[in-house]
Amino acid sequence: MKTSIATVSISGNLREKLEAIAKVGFDGIEIFEQDFIADEGTPKDIGQIVRDHGLEITLFQPFRDFEGLTGEARDRAFDRAKYKFDTMSELGTDLMLVCSSVHPSALGGIDRAADDLAELGAIAADRGLRVGYEALAWGRHVNDHRDAWEIVRRADHPNIGLILDSFHTLARKIDPNTIRRIPGDKIFFVQLADAPLIDMDLLYWSRHFRNMPGEGDLPVQDFMQAVVATGYDGPISLEIFNDQFRGGRPESLARDGYRSLISVMDDVRRAEPDISIDLPQMPERVRVDGIEFIEFTTRGDDAKALAAMLSSMGFTHAGDHVSKKVALWQQGDIRIILNQETTGFASSAYTMHGTSVCDIGLMVEDATATSERAIALGASPFNQSVGPGELEIPAIRSVGGSVLHFIDEASGLVDVWSVEFRGTSAQSHGDAGLSRVDHVAETMNYDEMLSWSLFYTSIFDMHRTPMVDVIDPDGLVRSQAIKARNGAARITLNGAETHRTLAGSFLADSFGGAVQHVAFSTDDIFSTARQMAVLGFRPLPMTENYYHDLRARFALDTPQLDELKALNILYDEDERGSFYQFYSKPFQGGLFFEIVQRVDDYDGYGAPNAPFRIAAQKRHMRPKGMPRR
Numbered sequence: 001m002k003t004s005i006a007t008v009s010i011s012g013n014l015r016e017k018l019e020a021i022a023k024v025g026f027d028g029i030e031i032f033e034q035d036f037i038a039d040e041g042t043p044k045d046i047g048q049i050v051r052d053h054g055l056e057i058t059l060f061q062p063f064r065d066f067e068g069l070t071g072e073a074r075d076r077a078f079d080r081a082k083y084k085f086d087t088m089s090e091l092g093t094d095l096m097l098v099c100s101s102v103h104p105s106a107l108g109g110i111d112r113a114a115d116d117l118a119e120l121g122a123i124a125a126d127r128g129l130r131v132g133y134e135a136l137a138w139g140r141h142v143n144d145h146r147d148a149w150e151i152v153r154r155a156d157h158p159n160i161g162l163i164l165d166s167f168h169t170l171a172r173k174i175d176p177n178t179i180r181r182i183p184g185d186k187i188f189f190v191q192l193a194d195a196p197l198i199d200m201d202l203l204y205w206s207r208h209f210r211n212m213p214g215e216g217d218l219p220v221q222d223f224m225q226a227v228v229a230t231g232y233d234g235p236i237s238l239e240i241f242n243d244q245f246r247g248g249r250p251e252s253l254a255r256d257g258y259r260s261l262i263s264v265m266d267d268v269r270r271a272e273p274d275i276s277i278d279l280p281q282m283p284e285r286v287r288v289d290g291i292e293f294i295e296f297t298t299r300g301d302d303a304k305a306l307a308a309m310l311s312s313m314g315f316t317h318a319g320d321h322v323s324k325k326v327a328l329w330q331q332g333d334i335r336i337i338l339n340q341e342t343t344g345f346a347s348s349a350y351t352m353h354g355t356s357v358c359d360i361g362l363m364v365e366d367a368t369a370t371s372e373r374a375i376a377l378g379a380s381p382f383n384q385s386v387g388p389g390e391l392e393i394p395a396i397r398s399v400g401g402s403v404l405h406f407i408d409e410a411s412g413l414v415d416v417w418s419v420e421f422r423g424t425s426a427q428s429h430g431d432a433g434l435s436r437v438d439h440v441a442e443t444m445n446y447d448e449m450l451s452w453s454l455f456y457t458s459i460f461d462m463h464r465t466p467m468v469d470v471i472d473p474d475g476l477v478r479s480q481a482i483k484a485r486n487g488a489a490r491i492t493l494n495g496a497e498t499h500r501t502l503a504g505s506f507l508a509d510s511f512g513g514a515v516q517h518v519a520f521s522t523d524d525i526f527s528t529a530r531q532m533a534v535l536g537f538r539p540l541p542m543t544e545n546y547y548h549d550l551r552a553r554f555a556l557d558t559p560q561l562d563e564l565k566a567l568n569i570l571y572d573e574d575e576r577g578s579f580y581q582f583y584s585k586p587f588q589g590g591l592f593f594e595i596v597q598r599v600d601d602y603d604g605y606g607a608p609n610a611p612f613r614i615a616a617q618k619r620h621m622r623p624k625g626m627p628r629r
């Protein structure tokens with residue numbers, strides 16, 4: 001399978017784009033006219049530079065408003081095409097994309113367009129070039145791949161073929177299975193893009209909101225299954241017009257593109273086992289069974305304060321690492337690691353971010369398969385020299401530069417706690433009934449959300465739930481949960497658009513995306529809250545107004561409300577169940593903890609409570625009378 005990406009899909013100047021595209025492993029590029037016109041090199045130079053990067057120019061595009069013209073305008077369109085053919089020969093590419101005309105004088109007529117293309121095909125053939133015809137979703141007369149195919153069929157010229165673009169087909173809700181009736185050898189090129197479902201003008205949607213396959217809501221996989229069924233075996237190319245991406249980092253965009261393309265093609269291969277697709281083998285998405293540990297890097301007073309906080313939440317200092325300054329704190333199935341090493345990864349993470357979560361351990365079905373899949377999808381392996389008596393646990397770099405470890409039952413990696421840790425004589429002050437990690441909340445720039453969600457959903461058997469808006473008094477934060485299919489692991493991604501939000505100021509202080517809070521679950525939140533109070537835990541205080549409003553919104557009786565209020569517990573419910581939550585006060589750098597109880601099948605995170613919780617946290621963080629930043 002030949003992988004390709006249009007140069008419009010990523011940010012930077014042409015040279016930066018080529019560097020990034022080559023580095024992450026693509027085979028070729030669609031060169032966008034604007035990109036090469038803006039470059040100072042001659043077409044010959046540029047072609048050479050592309051090839052020096054080990055890339056091939058799979059397509060030259062776009063050539064617009066060609067078909068359906070008459071008289072002088074028609075002659076002029078042919079002259080323009082010949083001129084561009086010269087450029088293509090110099091660049092060293094043999095395929096031109098002609099997109100369906102939006103010209104006000106284009107007449108329409110399938111046979112007229114077919115005749116125009118046949119004539120162009122003859123000119124192209126003389127020069128050893130080919131032309132692919134693509135239906136733009138907003139084309140004046142041709143806006144459906146089925147009509148474009150009829151034109152190509154009637155043009156009946158070996159140098160004229162069809163170009164398919166998932167966006168144009170799927171945005172118009174055209175059944176992608178109609179592609180199955182097109183002969184594979186008449187499809188000259190295939191472009192892939194996804195997009196979020198938004199009801200808007202097709203052209204505007206296409207030029208500003210496309211995203212990588214798997215990042216949006218279109219059935220790109222169904223489209224690709226239909227394409228491979230035709231026998232098409234040419235390049236599969238990403239063509240993503242996206243405003244956000246234009247300002248992104250070239251290499252991360254290219255990496256996301258590569259990850260999305262390989263991942264969707266792997267899905268296609270699994271869904272169409274009878275069709276051979278030339279793609280390296282990789283394990284399928286791996287089941288995540290839980291969050292096995294959360295590791296903080298910390299030092300000095302911060303470490304003491306964090307330990308005191310854990311202690312007040314009912315955690316016990318259960319063990320110390322055999323050779324490192326690493327402590328294990330435990331309660332129920334929750335393991336928190338406090339790493340105070342002054343060398344190695346945790347130490348450099350401390351230098352960069354201060355006290356923060358530097359490593360998360362996921363319990364997975366198969367740890368080795370997980371890291372193999374992640375690496376096949378472009379993740380970087382993480383290796384740190386293994387000390388005497390330590391287990392070699394597979395790990396990768398996660399999106400924000402932190403580390404993800406994979407632990408499984410089958411290979412004995414789960415024994416790490418007894419192998420690497422020795423119990424302490426620390427007395428337990430009493431368990432508060434916390435049983436497991438409910439979710440980990442990661443905060444990032446809004447622009448990075450797609451990248452993080454693609455990371456989790458392409459590597460793991462996890463899926464996205466719809467985005468919700470969280471209203472911070474100082475701006476909007478978007479929140480999207482990623483959930484393992486059995487609900488055993490949940491990660492929420494919170495995208496901040498301004499640094500004045502609680503999430504945004506955390507982001508600014510932590511120098512990059514990171515875990516902002518961890519939520520633990522209990523089966524009896526009232527009992528947990530009371531026990532934690534005895535242990536010295538001070539919850540985030542909620543307002544009287546909040547509880548007045550609860551009474552209006554839900555059928556709660558006075559004793560229930562009084563109890564919620566006394567313990568500063570927030571409440572939510574939906575058709576599926578009910579939800580209780582309370583928070584710690586923000587800790588060092590804005591980190592905090594949350595305690596939750598899910599009743600029945602409640603699947604959310606208490607989003608309606610977020611504005612009140614955030615306002616309370618901000619009151620706590622900002623000394624009285626201080627103007628805000």
Ligand SMILES: O=C(O)c1ccc(O)c(O)c1
Pocket residue numbers: 061062097099134136165191206207239
């Ligand atoms: O938005 C456009 O004009 C445009 C141009 C070329 C394409 O391949 C495409 O899908 C859209």
Ligand SMILES: [Mg+2]
Pocket residue numbers: 134165191239
């Ligand atoms: Mg296209």
